[in-house]
Amino acid sequence: MSVIILFEYNTYYKAAVTKFTQNALADLRRQNFFSTAKKGENFELKADLNSEYKERRKDTVKRVIANMTIGKDVSGLFADVVKNMQTDDIELKKLVYLYLINYAKSQPELVILAVNTFVKDTDDPNPLIRALAIRTMGCLRVEEITNYLCEPLRKCLRDDNPYVRKTAAICVAKLYDLNPQLTVDNGFVSTLQEMISDSNPVVVANAVAALSEINDSSSQKGLFNINNNILAKLLAALNESTEWGQICILTTLADYVPVDEKEAETIVERVIPRLQHANASVVLSAVKVFMVYMNNNYITSEKTIQTIVKKMTPPLVTLVSDHSEIQYVALRNINLILQKRNDILNQEIRVFFCKYNDPPYVKLEKLEVMIQLCNEKNIDQVLSEFKEYCNEVDVDFVRRSVRAIGRCAIKLESAAERCVNVLLELISSHINYVLQEAIVVMKDIFRKYPHSYEGVIVNLCKNLESLDEPEAKASLIWIIGEYAEKIDNANELLEFFLENFKEESSMVQLQLITAIVKLFLKKPSQAQDSVQKILQTATQSCDNPDIRDRAYIYWRLLSTNPQATKAVVLAEKPPIESRTKIVSDSLLDELISNIGTLASVYYKPASLFGGRTGDTKIFSTPAEDADADIEGVPGTTIGGVENLLDLDFDDSAPPKSATPPSSAAPKSGMNDLLDLLNDDVPSMGNTMGLSQPTTPSTNVQNDLMNILGSSSNNNSMSSSSILSPQNSGLGGLGGLNMNMMSTPQPQPQKTIMLPANEGKGMEISAVFVKRQNKFFMELTFSNKTAQPLSEIAIQFNKNTYGLVPLAPIGINVIPPNGSKDFTLPLGTNGPVQQMNPPTLLQIAVKNNLGVYYFQHILPTSLFETQSSTPSMPNFSFNNNSSNNNSNNNSGLDGLLI
Numbered sequence: 001m002s003v004i005i006l007f008e009y010n011t012y013y014k015a016a017v018t019k020f021t022q023n024a025l026a027d028l029r030r031q032n033f034f035s036t037a038k039k040g041e042n043f044e045l046k047a048d049l050n051s052e053y054k055e056r057r058k059d060t061v062k063r064v065i066a067n068m069t070i071g072k073d074v075s076g077l078f079a080d081v082v083k084n085m086q087t088d089d090i091e092l093k094k095l096v097y098l099y100l101i102n103y104a105k106s107q108p109e110l111v112i113l114a115v116n117t118f119v120k121d122t123d124d125p126n127p128l129i130r131a132l133a134i135r136t137m138g139c140l141r142v143e144e145i146t147n148y149l150c151e152p153l154r155k156c157l158r159d160d161n162p163y164v165r166k167t168a169a170i171c172v173a174k175l176y177d178l179n180p181q182l183t184v185d186n187g188f189v190s191t192l193q194e195m196i197s198d199s200n201p202v203v204v205a206n207a208v209a210a211l212s213e214i215n216d217s218s219s220q221k222g223l224f225n226i227n228n229n230i231l232a233k234l235l236a237a238l239n240e241s242t243e244w245g246q247i248c249i250l251t252t253l254a255d256y257v258p259v260d261e262k263e264a265e266t267i268v269e270r271v272i273p274r275l276q277h278a279n280a281s282v283v284l285s286a287v288k289v290f291m292v293y294m295n296n297n298y299i300t301s302e303k304t305i306q307t308i309v310k311k312m313t314p315p316l317v318t319l320v321s322d323h324s325e326i327q328y329v330a331l332r333n334i335n336l337i338l339q340k341r342n343d344i345l346n347q348e349i350r351v352f353f354c355k356y357n358d359p360p361y362v363k364l365e366k367l368e369v370m371i372q373l374c375n376e377k378n379i380d381q382v383l384s385e386f387k388e389y390c391n392e393v394d395v396d397f398v399r400r401s402v403r404a405i406g407r408c409a410i411k412l413e414s415a416a417e418r419c420v421n422v423l424l425e426l427i428s429s430h431i432n433y434v435l436q437e438a439i440v441v442m443k444d445i446f447r448k449y450p451h452s453y454e455g456v457i458v459n460l461c462k463n464l465e466s467l468d469e470p471e472a473k474a475s476l477i478w479i480i481g482e483y484a485e486k487i488d489n490a491n492e493l494l495e496f497f498l499e500n501f502k503e504e505s506s507m508v509q510l511q512l513i514t515a516i517v518k519l520f521l522k523k524p525s526q527a528q529d530s531v532q533k534i535l536q537t538a539t540q541s542c543d544n545p546d547i548r549d550r551a552y553i554y555w556r557l558l559s560t561n562p563q564a565t566k567a568v569v570l571a572e573k574p575p576i577e578s579r580t581k582i583v584s585d586s587l588l589d590e591l592i593s594n595i596g597t598l599a600s601v602y603y604k605p606a607s608l609f610g611g612r613t614g615d616t617k618i619f620s621t622p623a624e625d626a627d628a629d630i631e632g633v634p635g636t637t638i639g640g641v642e643n644l645l646d647l648d649f650d651d652s653a654p655p656k657s658a659t660p661p662s663s664a665a666p667k668s669g670m671n672d673l674l675d676l677l678n679d680d681v682p683s684m685g686n687t688m689g690l691s692q693p694t695t696p697s698t699n700v701q702n703d704l705m706n707i708l709g710s711s712s713n714n715n716s717m718s719s720s721s722i723l724s725p726q727n728s729g730l731g732g733l734g735g736l737n738m739n740m741m742s743t744p745q746p747q748p749q750k751t752i753m754l755p756a757n758e759g760k761g762m763e764i765s766a767v768f769v770k771r772q773n774k775f776f777m778e779l780t781f782s783n784k785t786a787q788p789l790s791e792i793a794i795q796f797n798k799n800t801y802g803l804v805p806l807a808p809i810g811i812n813v814i815p816p817n818g819s820k821d822f823t824l825p826l827g828t829n830g831p832v833q834q835m836n837p838p839t840l841l842q843i844a845v846k847n848n849l850g851v852y853y854f855q856h857i858l859p860t861s862l863f864e865t866q867s868s869t870p871s872m873p874n875f876s877f878n879n880n881s882s883n884n885n886s887n888n889n890s891g892l893d894g895l896l897i
Helices: 002-030 041-049 054-069 075-085 090-103 108-121 127-139 143-157 162-178 180-185 188-195 201-217 228-238 243-255 261-276 280-295 302-319 324-340 360-373 379-389 395-411 413-428 432-448 456-461 470-482 490-498 506-522 524-541 545-560 562-569 585-592 598-602 670-676 698-707 738-742
Strands: 751-754 762-771 774-783 793-796 819-827 840-847 850-857
Touching (some): 041 054, 054 090, 075 108, 090 127, 127 143, 143 180, 143 188, 162 180, 162 201, 180 188, 201 228, 201 243, 243 280, 261 280, 261 302, 280 302, 280 585, 302 324, 324 360, 324 585, 360 379, 379 395, 379 413, 395 432, 470 490, 470 506, 506 524, 506 562, 585 598, 762 840
Antiparallel strands (some): 774 819
């Protein structure tokens, strides 16, 4: 009964509340509480933007900018905001311009409405308004406005006020980024060249910055020319420019190739005072100039070099005493500098000792620099410091300190024993992570100095049960297996690890299999059961295919030919080398040219950061040629293939007599190219450098053939095969003579330039032709694989005639077992590099499976009437082409084809 009463009460109560609410709402409606003229915040803003009161309009624009800043969409107020452009209030004008810049891309058709106001503002008596107008027009990244920008920009470039001129100079670079052809046609680049002679240093610095930006982003050379007069102006403006201006000028001087050593010394003399500057970026830019000039042999005088090195030391030491963030950048750059010139800072190692309050990232970089600077004279001091660091509370820093001791031992053979003694002291401390790191380091020392410190093994084996890290376990197992014949209880020690074989990591399992096999080969009677047990366990109970495969390999070797097993497993191992160089030589040269930038901090190519790509060298030109008109459209980056086309090949080394110091150029190695293309190719180390193209290394050539997937019986490609009729498309160069060149020749047919077995199933047939004084490469891509081929791109190495592709490969996908033709237009405005023979062209092609390299001998008749190409050097073809065979294996990115 009570439940029913409660239910009836609740029902009645709910009905009463509902009725009361309805009556209350009706009463509120009768009193107009819900009727309002408000239609949202934008409605209020729109009304206030059209207010008759100036201050209200100004405050409203501020509110609009505030809403825009926090992410609210106020684009619907575009027309109302633009109305407020026509005002004398600079603050209000700046706010409106800021709004326009933000919404120009989303409302490009409405931006045109503001053009008249912009043009009017560029004629304003106030130079601040003129500069503000031209700056804003340059920041509107809209194609529709570029035509309206030209006349105001031309006036501002000639303005009487230097503030307006320096703003207009930067606007030229922005316009060039939007429309290169329009910028060149209107003579803005030539005007920038003239502005380098401006009387105001700020204008000079901005003109240099704009020209450098244009020169870096364009494939057309000659956009930025420097003669004696311009160089004198740059050096004069250096002392009077702002910090930012000095950095721009110094960067340009680093890119400039001096005419001779005397001019280089003059530049260095004028730049040396910049080392005293309080700004760290200016100091690093000055250091970059010196390093580039010494690295490229622009300066060869030993006396001058010693003077530069002496002058560079104090400012670098000062940078290490600055704020932590500046210290980090300085230390990263110092590490690069020391890899090039280890005589710098060799007396200042105490500066790099870690302080207790240094951040961890600074401490780790200081460790790297100390390893670079350690030598026979200071090794005791360095080891004492490292030993002290091993008592720190930061575990990661302690581990790195222990590894630093091992790296010093590997670097300095004379100090190896002292390093080992320090490591033994650390092992005796019984600190677990120190002990395990020391064992890892000792493994490397044994690799470097085999059979030198065998007495240490006893101390290492005493700590067997303390190990719990896979790397430490694997290192100790390797040591036991390597010296099994000298350890009486080696079988017992390995049995300790064998008990928990299934629970160990793959690193430990692999090392344990090899160690027990070594023990069996050295002491068959002791390890008979162990080797049987571990091979059975690995092949039957392990899911890891690497473990199973290694066990199967050892099992088959032992069961078929024990002597061959000894030759394989117990082979003499090459000693490891000191790892003081952390980047390849080619990448190091590029990073030296980018000191003080993100590239030199991250140790990555500048192209990864959207920065300077390719060859940024600026060459000297005669004074009378400085005012020549600049014509032609610079090449633009081809969408979708930036990874391949934004990078240059290594320069193939010309004959020594043809390499003046002023023509040296930095190299970008194949390692960097393959890394950017996500190619799984191991680092080639120093073999990437090309020293003597006429005497190729067989090992390097074999490495290339392995990379390209060629068959094992073709370890090298002879010059005669490259010059054969099948590859050259000339019917053989051996029989070519001048009479044949003067008579009309039949149209050459396509030849296979990249066989399918070398292109992972992609076959390329091509022929070079000339029509109406234009060059073309007719290509046929054949897909011999079972999967589609896509992302096809092509690039030429620097060559005698400056041939470069003018368009991307217009093929999206090639179906399996299909083929597609494409005619590639070619230009002759690319970088020039004298080749041997002169008609040699080296080509790289990329697709979704990888990158492939090949070369082709161009037909000489292709260039007979080409007047714009460089004159071809004298050479002759004999019936017997063996005289030229040795020179045809030119280097492509440091590797030989």
